[in-house]
Amino acid sequence: MKIKKLKILVAMSGGVDSSVAAQLLKNQGHDITGVFLYFWKDTKAPGKVENKASSKPALLDARAVAKKIGIPLITLNYTKEFKRDVVDYFLSEYQAGRTPNPCVVCNKQVKLGLLLKYAKANGYDALATGHYLKRLEKDGEVRIYKAKDNKKDQSYFLYTLEQDELKRLYFPLGTYNKPRVREIAGEFGLITASKSDSQDICFLSGPHNNFLKRYLKLVPGEIKRQEDGQVVGEHQGLALYTIGQRRGIEVGGTGPYYVAEMDYKKNILWVVRTWNDNLLYQRNFSIQNVTWLSKKAPTMPYRCRVVIRYGHPALPCLVTKGKNKQSLNIKLSKNTRAITSGQSAVFYQGQRLLGGGVIQ
Numbered sequence: 001m002k003i004k005k006l007k008i009l010v011a012m013s014g015g016v017d018s019s020v021a022a023q024l025l026k027n028q029g030h031d032i033t034g035v036f037l038y039f040w041k042d043t044k045a046p047g048k049v050e051n052k053a054s055s056k057p058a059l060l061d062a063r064a065v066a067k068k069i070g071i072p073l074i075t076l077n078y079t080k081e082f083k084r085d086v087v088d089y090f091l092s093e094y095q096a097g098r099t100p101n102p103c104v105v106c107n108k109q110v111k112l113g114l115l116l117k118y119a120k121a122n123g124y125d126a127l128a129t130g131h132y133l134k135r136l137e138k139d140g141e142v143r144i145y146k147a148k149d150n151k152k153d154q155s156y157f158l159y160t161l162e163q164d165e166l167k168r169l170y171f172p173l174g175t176y177n178k179p180r181v182r183e184i185a186g187e188f189g190l191i192t193a194s195k196s197d198s199q200d201i202c203f204l205s206g207p208h209n210n211f212l213k214r215y216l217k218l219v220p221g222e223i224k225r226q227e228d229g230q231v232v233g234e235h236q237g238l239a240l241y242t243i244g245q246r247r248g249i250e251v252g253g254t255g256p257y258y259v260a261e262m263d264y265k266k267n268i269l270w271v272v273r274t275w276n277d278n279l280l281y282q283r284n285f286s287i288q289n290v291t292w293l294s295k296k297a298p299t300m301p302y303r304c305r306v307v308i309r310y311g312h313p314a315l316p317c318l319v320t321k322g323k324n325k326q327s328l329n330i331k332l333s334k335n336t337r338a339i340t341s342g343q344s345a346v347f348y349q350g351q352r353l354l355g356g357g358v359i360q
Contacts, residue, residue, distance in 0.1 A: 006125040007031045008170065011115060012066065012073065014058030016192040017130030017173060019065040020181045023188050024172040025128055026069050033124075034066045034073040035115065040083040044214045045205045053202035064191050076118065078110055085109040087203060091215050094239040097264050098342025101157075101310065102201060108160045116165055126168050133158065133353070134174035135166070141294060142166035144353040149177035156310050159346045159356040160291050209240045209248065221267035223251060226260050226279060235269040238262040244280050244338030281335040287345050287357030288327045294354070304354060306330060309343045319347070328357060 010022040012034040026032050036059055041051040050056065059075070066073035086106045093100035107113075112127070119127045132147035133155040141163055147153040161169070173181060185193035204211050212218075218237025225232050233251030235241065240248060245259045249271060257271035260279045272279050292298070300321045305314035316333035330345060339359060346356035 005029055005031065007123065008033075008126045008128050009115065009119045009122075009124045010034050010071075010128045011111065011130070012036055012062045013053055013130070014055075014061035014065070014192065014195075015130065015198065016182060016185050016190070016195050017132070018062075019069075019130075019190045019192045020176075020184050021128055021130040021172045022065070022071065023069050023184065023190065025170070026071060032069070032071045034062065034069075034071055035118075036062045036073060036075045037111070037115075038075065038077040038079055039110075040079045040087055040203060042203060042205050042211065042214070045211075049205040051203050052198050052200070061192055061195070068188070068190055076115075078114055081114060082106070082110050082203075091212070093342050094212055095216055097238060097262055099242040099340045100342045101344050102203075103157050103310075104160065104344050107157050112158075112161070112165065112169065116168060119168065126170050128170040128172060130173055131158065131171050132173050132178075133171050134351075135169070135171050142169075144293060145174075146348070146351045146353070147174050152178050155353045156307055156344070156346050159293070159344065159353060161293060162291075163293070163295055166293065209236075212239055213237075219267055221269065223249065223257070223269045223271055225257070226270050226272050226277075232257065232271070238264060238267065238269060241269060242338075243340045246275070276337070280337050282339055283332045283335045284330065285339050285345075286322055286327055286329050286360045288322075288360055290322075290326055290328050290355065290357035292355035298354070300328075305348045306332070306356075307346045307348065308336065308339055308359070314348050326357075327360075 008025055008030050010032055012018045012022060022032055022034055037054055039051045039054045042049055063073055086102050089105050090100055090102045115127050131154045132149055132152040134145040134147060136143045144155055146155050182193055216239050218239060220234055220236055222231050223233040223235050232254055241259045241262060243259055246256055249257045251257060257273060258275060260272045261270040302319040306317045307314050315336060318331045320329045322328045341359050343359050344356050345359050347354040
């Protein structure tokens with residue numbers, strides 16, 4: 001069957017995944033243009049630091065790949081938008097005592113959101129990325145499924161997308177695993193074939209807490225033990241901690257301790273002695289800002305699986321109506337450790353991505 005030739009904009013970060021995505025679409029005969037995005041960088045960081053996703057080396061790699069493939073590469077500057085929609089959100093969530101996932105917001109608002117608008121305004125039929133996930137059109141809608149490479153699957157980050165966005169998005173890597181993607185890059189002589197993956201949040205340069213210390217107003221306070229209320233040390237500011245965390249609780253030789261609660265009213269960090277303390281486990285929680293990929297939401301109550309943070313195993317759950325249309329209540333099949341406010345809870349039915357929301 002002959003594939004319809006499309007005019008496609010491909011987001012190219014200078015990594016092997018986006019490089020191969022562009023190469024595969026070019027091989028299919030589509031009219032391809034690559035686009036490299038400039039994002040905000042941390043100017044307060046010591047030394048000369050760049051955002052890893054939009055550094056000069058990344059741009060040079062993207063240019064070299066585009067030249068090798070034989071496609072044009074344009075650049076767009078989304079510095080202001082990235083700072084406003086991603087970095088400021090990240091900081092405000094931590095300041096409020098929640099642990100956000102900035103990549104979810106970045107994909108919705110900037111990386112895919114703004115690029116989709118640009119593509120539509122400039123005559124492109126579609127936008128493609130190097131995300132690992134599968135796209136299938138069925139019954140008049142676009143459905144998203146987990147990638148073949150389960151370790152690389154990135155469907156979790158795209159649960160906020162709507163049908164009008166999904167219809168103009170393509171993900172060429174969904175049926176490939178990472179070793180095969182590197183092989184393809186090597187077969188076509190792309191310089192990114194052996195380039196290492198970037199696992200960290202792109203705008204962080206160095207330790208996570210150092211970034212928060214540069215931008216947040218932090219007030220030290222007491223660290224108290226839940227079992228008896230005894231003061232065991234001093235924290236550096238509650239925004240630096242998250243539920244279940246061990247690292248960073250510096251209390252001398254009386255530990256280890258794990259974060260059980262952050263009391264923002266009294267500025268107290270409550271801790272427990274053991275990793276599997278009952279206080280770190282719960283079975284019921286609520287989510288807000290709920291979105292569904294299908295136009296029609298499931299009828300409640302609804303049984304499916306939920307991922308409570310990226311990389312966590314999907315857990316069986318019962319979903320019921322919340323206090324309003326944008327909230328839901330979740331009951332897990334078993335008590336689960338460190339369910340964290342601010343993280344995204346994402347629903348699946350088998351391999352299919354359904355939607356999700358933000359843990360309250």
